[in-house]
Amino acid sequence: MMAARYHADTRTFALEQVAIPEPGRGEVLVRVEACGICMSDVHLIEGLLPPPIPDVTPGHEAAGIIAAVGAAVPDRWKEGGRVALTPGRACGRCANCVRGRGADVCLDVQVMGAYYDGAWAQYVVVGYEQLVAVPDHIPLEQAAILADAVTTPYAALVDTAALRTGQSIGIWGLGGLGTHAVQIARLAGAAPIIALDPSEPARDRALRLGADVALDPSDPGHLDEIRRLTKGSGLDAAVEFVGFNAVRAQAAAALGQAGKAVLVGLTPEPINLPDPLTIQLRMQEIRGHLGGGLRHLEQLVSLVELERLDVSASVTATMPLTEIDKGIAQLNGRVGNPVRLVVLPQA
Numbered sequence: 001m002m003a004a005r006y007h008a009d010t011r012t013f014a015l016e017q018v019a020i021p022e023p024g025r026g027e028v029l030v031r032v033e034a035c036g037i038c039m040s041d042v043h044l045i046e047g048l049l050p051p052p053i054p055d056v057t058p059g060h061e062a063a064g065i066i067a068a069v070g071a072a073v074p075d076r077w078k079e080g081g082r083v084a085l086t087p088g089r090a091c092g093r094c095a096n097c098v099r100g101r102g103a104d105v106c107l108d109v110q111v112m113g114a115y116y117d118g119a120w121a122q123y124v125v126v127g128y129e130q131l132v133a134v135p136d137h138i139p140l141e142q143a144a145i146l147a148d149a150v151t152t153p154y155a156a157l158v159d160t161a162a163l164r165t166g167q168s169i170g171i172w173g174l175g176g177l178g179t180h181a182v183q184i185a186r187l188a189g190a191a192p193i194i195a196l197d198p199s200e201p202a203r204d205r206a207l208r209l210g211a212d213v214a215l216d217p218s219d220p221g222h223l224d225e226i227r228r229l230t231k232g233s234g235l236d237a238a239v240e241f242v243g244f245n246a247v248r249a250q251a252a253a254a255l256g257q258a259g260k261a262v263l264v265g266l267t268p269e270p271i272n273l274p275d276p277l278t279i280q281l282r283m284q285e286i287r288g289h290l291g292g293g294l295r296h297l298e299q300l301v302s303l304v305e306l307e308r309l310d311v312s313a314s315v316t317a318t319m320p321l322t323e324i325d326k327g328i329a330q331l332n333g334r335v336g337n338p339v340r341l342v343v344l345p346q347a
């Protein structure tokens with residue numbers, strides 16, 4: 001089969017012919033119909049995020065059709081089934097895993113496309129506990145992006161920020177994840193929803209998708225504006241999808257009493273917050289966040305199925321796997337402000 005492979009020692013990334021993997025016990029082989037391109041993949045290929053294994057097929061946002069089922073897989077998963085794949089897999093070895101506690105509390109969760117081969121390939125092997133059934137009327141390219149670009153902000157807002165109806169939220173970075181965060185904040189009943197991004201088209205899109213206000217964070221007046229919009233109180237939740245210290249500092253500075261800042265943008269940069277005393281005096285929280293779990297992906301499939309959430313405009317473009325370099329360049333350069341670019345490995 002064809003797969004896009006990254007080799008850390010030589011920092012090379014290329015399409016290669018490799019053997020179709022075989023599903024082991026508790027595993028299924030999935031024919032990948034769609035897989036998104038995420039900035040984390042780009043960071044991995046550029047060497048900014050060191051991969052845990054030296055040679056890997058990236059891609060952690062996939063949906064497809066079950067092509068083969070290994071031993072000890074429950075009956076509900078059959079060849080031909082349409083599925084979305086949650087990228088996180090329990091390591092099976094840590095203190096929580098050996099007590100049978102699952103991927104949501106694993107201390108060393110294995111992320112698809114970094115810890116094991118991902119879905120920038122025609123086939124991928126995952127555990128059956130990573131599968132979510134996708135109804136026939138949801139296109140698989142939409143199901144694919146649910147697995148990270150929507151699940152990650154959903155879990156960040158609903159669980160990590162514990163966002164409740166009527167709470168105020170600031171969302172920094174309106175790319176693939178932050179754009180969906182605006183939709184989720186709207187769905188969760190947050191008010192006001194303040195979206196921040198230097199790009200005017202990204203801000204306009206956020207306003208169309210449910211932000212009450214969209215601000216340019218490079219404007220030094222944005223913090224005063226957030227205080228005014230929250231009637232002087234500051235934000236209940238400040239979620240950043242960028243991964244720069246300057247942005248983290250802005251998010252933390254905008255918090256109110258007991259406000260929560262959630263760090264979603266991945267970076268190996270040390271956290272450097274200018275005003276730790278205010279964090280203590282106002283009893284604020286800084287919380288890290290990674291991805292989402294099976295439960296979140298299942299809930300999102302239901303929300304799309306029951307028409308509470310519309311992600312039909314989120315697939316900006318699709319391309320065959322052979323053109324993945326173009327997609328990576330387009331995302332990296334933010335050409336045309338993509339929400340998600342999706343590769344179709346069977347095309």
Ligand SMILES: [Zn+2]
Pocket residue numbers: 038039040041060148149
């Ligand atoms: Zn991602």
Ligand SMILES: [Zn+2]
Pocket residue numbers: 090091092093094095096097105106107108109
């Ligand atoms: Zn574990």
